[in-house]
Amino acid sequence: MTDETTTSATTPDTSAGAAAQPPAVVRVDAEHSYDVVIGKQLLGELPRLLGADVKKVLVVHTEAMEASAAVVREDLLAQGYEALLAVIPDAEGAKSVDVVAFCWQVLGQSDFTRSDAIVSLGGGATTDVAGFIAATWLRGIAVVHIPTTLLAMVDAAVGGKTGINTAEGKNLVGAFHSPVGVLCDLVALETLPKWDFVAGLGEIIKTGFIADPVILDLVEANAEALGSWPASIDDHLWGVVRELVERSVAVKARVVSQDLKEASLREILNYGHTLAHAIEQVERFAWRHGAAVSVGMVFAAELARLAGRLDDEVVDRHRSILASVGLPLTYRGDRWEQLLAVMRRDKKSRGDLLRFVVLEDIGKVGRLEGPDPTLLAAAYAEISADAPTSRAVSL
Template identity: 50%
Template sequence: MTTAHFATDHPYEVIIERGALARLPEQLGDAARVAIFHPRVLTKTAARAADLVRAAGAQPVLVELPEGESAKTPEVLAACWGTLARAGFTRTDLVVGLGGGASTDLAGFVAATWLRGVRWVSVPTTVLAMVDAGIGGKTGADLPEGKNLIGAFWEPSVVLEDPDLLVGLPMAEVRSGLAEVIKHGFIRDSATLDLIEENPADAADTGGTRLHELIARSVQVKAAVVSADLRESTSVGDRVGREQLNYGHTLGHAIEASEHFTRRHGECVALGMVFAAELSERLLGLDPAVVGRHRRLLAAVGLATSYHGAPWQELRELMARDKKTRGTTLRFVGLRRPGQVAMIVDPPEDALADAFAALRGTHS
């Protein structure tokens, strides 16, 4: 078993071990009802969780969610609140988010907003959710105008990560999660990058120990960053708090929105990281060799490193709505070198356009 401690306002542990789902009854406390939010693809796993809850003396309430980002809409939120109301959910009851990042985001937000906040347990079942979306205490939902524009900081009581639940995960989902793993490597943990470079295929093997080690390392990175700055409030000058976890996300979120969330999050973040590295080379003096390493590592695990979709002006307008934007000032997370993050504030438009041209492969 591996654990990571999140020393936030309401501290919690991430427990990584085979069979971690069996620990769910330990979290029931005084709960008489447990709502288990899950996508249809995890119906059998949700049924196992329900059996554990029932055996512990509580009433499970299974709530099936739409797949992926389509779960994170105001309409689905309203339906979930209605389900809790009809089930008679009280402040001592418990919410469980079982699934990928969309399921844990939504379940956590439902927990944060029901009766002004009830306990919840995150059970991430994808690489992406295990290393990022399911563990940091950020919850939320989307609007047509952008991703995660509504949400709350609401820490789970515990995060249960069972590597066995990754077996059979589609390779595209594994790659999507590895984008966030690589992000953590560039912002804070160079050993992660070395582990992937040594054997990219092994890094993507859901049954292998290398991927499990990469997940554990990523969780530790996020625990350190989030423990120091839960609410993204400490970025000043070259000191970058939780915002560093958004490396690659400003353009990545814009691409997601422009494509109506039909492209996987990690695929968009990978493109956003290449863009951020190109921008960092121009404005922060990042070594071009590090930019090249971004492209090599991402490509080695099967992620695209060039983009030929929406036009620049459309993406530029979408980025203006990014959560890191302050007023009309656009902000990017950049790198001076691996492990040294800096904010790029109000970058020149010509530098932005030039970095995007490099991402398109049209830079001369």
């Protein structure tokens, strides 16, 4: 991966004045170009991202975001838009065909046309389902994402993947539909519970391992404060968090700009996700995504080590950096057969061939196809435990 599609994000100052910096803008070049704006107090950027032609806006949000959604709606009304609200369930419960059908009904009854738009306000699940609604209404209308969790800022809101779940698996129904803009307002993180924040670090650390080792250095240097969020918030930590978000988004922007529809390069963003999605499915989504990804990365690292493709030092670094912020490293040893069955249905598999994204070194990503079953079992034995090891796993 080269820096030819490098975004306009700048490295923030982590001094006392960092929180007052003007917003950073990361440019994503997909089927159309769009900005990811990172900073504080960003609502004034929304009309620019929506564009001049939009007349009606549906703000899709959860009940927990009701007060914030009302503020967004009032601001849109003041800007001359016709703005409506649609309340959906929280977390993975939102990602169902019934919720999508409800929102389609709202759009139809409100006469939304192709020149109108959707705004998502919430975490990753809200972003996924709102993006899917936008992708499918009239074969595609504009959507702006306003992610309110760390995980959503660095993962779901950027890249154009949308999706809902079925009984058979996570995100099996979806579409590629890039937003027209993303507002990562860091103010939303001030009230984010500790374990939601820590789970978001799982995806950030992933981008460090696959593409940007500076991310790993930043996390390691500030692990105690990051793992104590929000009690540890000060100007220095705000600067660190902002840089982590910018760097993580920039990694995803570069990858997506080169491979929107996951033909090849974009698969590297799935590092740790094959086992992670299986854990989420088996646990009926009671595990946070970032916590499952943490375990999935340790599994993938152990698998690569056993296959002779990754040295012990990098595997050990996986364990130390993830544990340092409170993320789990293990999963129940009695669930292997169940997990294996779910992984075979994963959309990254090809027929009966299991495929894993693995590291050969930090920033050097490869793929392991059809590994021997004994190798898989041996790697799983390295992460097996009697019970989860961190509160970060649960809702």
